[in-house]
Amino acid sequence: MEKITKPSGQSKTSKSSATSTKPQSRKSSKTVTFTASSERGYHTYNLDSDCPRKFFYRYLRLLRPKFSAPALPFGSAFHEGKAEYYRTWKAKQALEKAEHYIIEHRSEYRDEDVYYMQRERVVVLLSRWIQHVGADDRRRFDFIGIELSLDYPVPKLKKYRQTCRIDALARERSGEKRVLILETKTSGRSAQLTMDGVVLGDQISMYCYMASKYLGEPVNWALPDVAYWNTGSFNPANISFHRPSGLIYRSKEDIIDFEEGLRQHMVELAQRKKAYESGVPLSITFRRNTTYCVSYGHTCEYAHLCRKGFSDVGQPELIKVTRSKDGFIDETDVTI
Numbered sequence: 001m002e003k004i005t006k007p008s009g010q011s012k013t014s015k016s017s018a019t020s021t022k023p024q025s026r027k028s029s030k031t032v033t034f035t036a037s038s039e040r041g042y043h044t045y046n047l048d049s050d051c052p053r054k055f056f057y058r059y060l061r062l063l064r065p066k067f068s069a070p071a072l073p074f075g076s077a078f079h080e081g082k083a084e085y086y087r088t089w090k091a092k093q094a095l096e097k098a099e100h101y102i103i104e105h106r107s108e109y110r111d112e113d114v115y116y117m118q119r120e121r122v123v124v125l126l127s128r129w130i131q132h133v134g135a136d137d138r139r140r141f142d143f144i145g146i147e148l149s150l151d152y153p154v155p156k157l158k159k160y161r162q163t164c165r166i167d168a169l170a171r172e173r174s175g176e177k178r179v180l181i182l183e184t185k186t187s188g189r190s191a192q193l194t195m196d197g198v199v200l201g202d203q204i205s206m207y208c209y210m211a212s213k214y215l216g217e218p219v220n221w222a223l224p225d226v227a228y229w230n231t232g233s234f235n236p237a238n239i240s241f242h243r244p245s246g247l248i249y250r251s252k253e254d255i256i257d258f259e260e261g262l263r264q265h266m267v268e269l270a271q272r273k274k275a276y277e278s279g280v281p282l283s284i285t286f287r288r289n290t291t292y293c294v295s296y297g298h299t300c301e302y303a304h305l306c307r308k309g310f311s312d313v314g315q316p317e318l319i320k321v322t323r324s325k326d327g328f329i330d331e332t333d334v335t336i
């Protein structure tokens with residue numbers, strides 16, 4: 001596998017400005033192997049919008065928490081099981097698939113009690129979802145793609161490709177027979193906030209953009225659902241499922257807006273990365289956005305690196321990861 005030279009070591013965030021001294025190159029002979037093409041997905045540059053410094057630690061320093069937040073394998077297990085149900089319409093098989101995912105990812109759990117609890121919870125939540133949502137979807141839709149992985153170049157960028165995996169792409173059986181993005185979220189805190197995030201965010205715009213390329217026809221509609229179960233509750237009576245009263249619509253203009261924004265973002269990101277490698281300080285290239293230091297009920301996993309003097313007690317253990325040569329962003333990917 002081809003090796004790529006990447007910057008290494010802790011940043012030397014200098015007090016001097018980039019223009020007052022000749023920048024010293026941070027390129028080194030250290031090599032890393034990249035592995036994840038999924039790192040060209042929506043969440044990646046969305047993170048840069050949230051906090052460029054966090055993006056820097058995650059995607060350029062390649063530092064990740066050793067253990068996942070429990071919500072991550074849980075959500076993935078639920079999606080695996082749901083996809084199995086859409087593919088086979090066999091509930092038992094779908095439930096086994098979901099539980100098996102948790103078993104396979106046992107090493108990601110720091111706490112064994114949480115591991116066992118989630119094995120049970122995912123089966124209970126998914127069985128209710130099948131009963132209340134999945135069975136209805138079976139009657140309403142013809143499925144075009146399930147867990148549909150797409151990968152397309154972004155126009156006007158030389159090599160950069162956008163990737164995504166759509167939960168399900170389906171056509172209505174009756175009425176206008178529209179093609180819809182079916183998107184499920186699991187939530188343990190607030191179903192309403194989770195739904196608002198889907199409606200307001202650009203993930204659906206990106207899915208419409210990618211699905212339109214895949215089908216060669218406009219895809220403008222999405223039907224999300226939120227499977228809610230309060231994280232602190234063991235009582236299945238607290239489970240509820242939420243779908244908006246109407247479909248989410250993304251107009252042609254929304255999709256163009258997304259595509260142009262993506263392109264502009266990637267160009268800027270590549271320029272900032274290049275500037276950083278040439279010695280321009282982090283305070284300019286990957287600045288802090290402290291709005292997100294505490295969000296989604298968690299303190300940022302990089303806070304002890306980012307804020308001098310912030311205690312690392314209770315902070316997650318970080319490990320260095322690798323990725324393949326076509327992993328996320330290289331300046332040559334976005335040279336126009």
Ligand code: SF4
Nearest residue numbers: 051054288293300306
């Ligand atoms: S601690 Fe705050 S500013 Fe620093 S990387 Fe995390 S979110 Fe960004």
